[in-house]
Amino acid sequence: MQFSVSPDEVIEYYRDELTDAEIYKALANVEKDPRLKEELIKLSNYETQHAKFWSEVARAMNLDVSNIKPSKFMVSYSVVIRRLLGLGFLVKLRESAEVEAIRRYGEAVRRRALGPLTDRLREILLDEVAHEEVFREVGSRFEGLIENIRDAMYGMSDGLVEVLAAVAGLAPVVVNPILITLAGLIVGAAGTLSMAVGAYMSTKAQQDIRETKLSKLDIELENLDVEDRSRRVKNALVSMGLNEGEAQEVASMISTDLNVSKKITAAGEIGYLEEALESPGRSALYTGIFYLIGALLVIAPFPLLGHLIGNVYSLFISIILVAIAQGISGLITAISGSGKVMRTIALNIALSLGAAGATYALGTAAHTLFGLSIT
Template identity: 35%
Template sequence: MSFDDEIRRNYRDELLGEATYRTLSRGERNERMRRLLHEIAEAEAGHAELWSQMAAARGVALKGLGFLDELKVRSLSVLRRVVGLAVTVKILEAGEEEDMEKYYGLLRDQRFTEEERDVLKRILEDEVVHEELLTSEEFKVENVRDAVYGVSDGLIEVLAAVSGLAGFISAPQLVALGGLIVGLSGTLSMSVGAYLSTKSERETAEAERRKAEMQSVLDRDALQERVKQQLVDRGLDPAKAARASRELRDVAEDVVAPQDPGDPLRSAGVTAASYVVGAMVPVLAFLLGLGGLVGLVTSYVVTGMATMVVGSLIGVVSEVNPLRKGAEMSAMALGAALATHVVGLLAQTYLHVAI
């Protein structure tokens, strides 16, 4: 890529960032979240203007956003309505991390003048702040994570159960009943586990918050140093981390010890409801009266597709490749189901158990 094309690409990337965050801010009802998204959009617009000035100084002609860029913005807006702001922001967070790496590399590009590298340093500092904002408690994904993991567990566990039962039970209604019983048991155990886990996390977070608030009163410089260390631990250069920590000084407590890590009852409720949703998918074919090989294959196909979607969402919130995670979970779900089906067939053959 030529140097002129590099400038055009970076200018367009900042325009795309501005359009994305501005669109998300317009559709956000929460006032604080809307303001944060708007602030990031304004910063991205400022970055685009800086690239425009560099392009003008070098005589590089620039173009605005194209059709595919506009389509990407609209797609993210639709995604926000489907999966919520937290998952959408998680995707954008990955983009901010890529921007940080990009600008860090550009700082070493000798084709830029010293003045231009100073501009790039300011943009990098902004990107660090943006990444911190997107990982803050305002955009937490705990409830989303509870939901997708609950659905995932329901899909995998109940598919394995009905697959095993189908190995020696010919009546589809009985297979469905067995799957529903397993689903009820799983719902209770998962919701209790989610409640206890979230309650423990909340107690720990509240203790850390009290320490951060006391440190804020007694020694705010030390608290700022903790913010700096967090940024260094993320891989940021110490000098840049020091500058960014000064930008975050007024919200240092929120960075090192976020408030409200989650409501245990809400976490239990979300987990239970999502587990039920996942559990219903594998038994649906048998509830509709499909038995034998037809019912089993239908359950496998539908559950495999659902697991692929849920696995992709887990990949997003866990910051791993979504398609790989989806394929991995689908393979595990179907593998577990086949293994239990073999157990059911063995029970029928050697124990003479058949219903």
């Protein structure tokens, strides 16, 4: 048989399926919910069958996969994350990997990369899509929490970057670490208020726009029959972020009521619409508080250690703390958006340190060229 997949790809697919089978088996062993435990066992069995399929492909290509083993690290890592942070967090963490597998299998199916075996690969692709549905409920329960965490992480990230940039620029010029601390606190306080007000106004504007749309929708639907009303409600829901299937389901349930806006809002509160879960006050609180936490994390080494080790070494400690905090922030924001975790973490750290490096260079240049020094 002629296949248009490389030997390396086949081995990689085989190893990934073996690893996923072991991950779901290990998760089933620690799961206390009987229903989820049963689903995890089923998923493990599915992945085992998928691995057998790729072993057949390997044999057809004269590849020896007998020595290929699942990744013990990924299995242990998944169990640790499950125990420490819960299944919802782990589901979000694995989501990007599942999406990538679906994309790669879908591409192989479209170009019929496995010849006569492509139809079997299509069945595996459908199984992978079904994995997303198994944990939909778990993931949706996690969404409300992740929204608050995301606001917090964005706020903290801004505090880390802005205040680190400020103290990095001052460190070569200001001799007294207490003065750097005071300057950092002023920047942090101003940034906290600015970020909190900005988060409140942004979320409130989104909420007002949504409510205006819903009010207009109520007026528009008064003179439509049930069928046209259902179609109009569906279109409104799709424009607010639902997929076609969910929008049709919700529209069928609520379109007989003329006061549709309240029904749509209720649908959002049980998980249909992300916008309905956002609160301007809560968004402002999380953003502001965690901006201040990020600022204090940057400032702390200067009053605590500045007189002992000097401003430059204190700045070095601040940079290490920022790198750690930005790594955690990048992890959370990547998971909440189902993005690429390592790339997001690296980008967060690089941007933070880049801003600090630029302002430190400016401060050093001012100190060297103009002899500026504040004691």
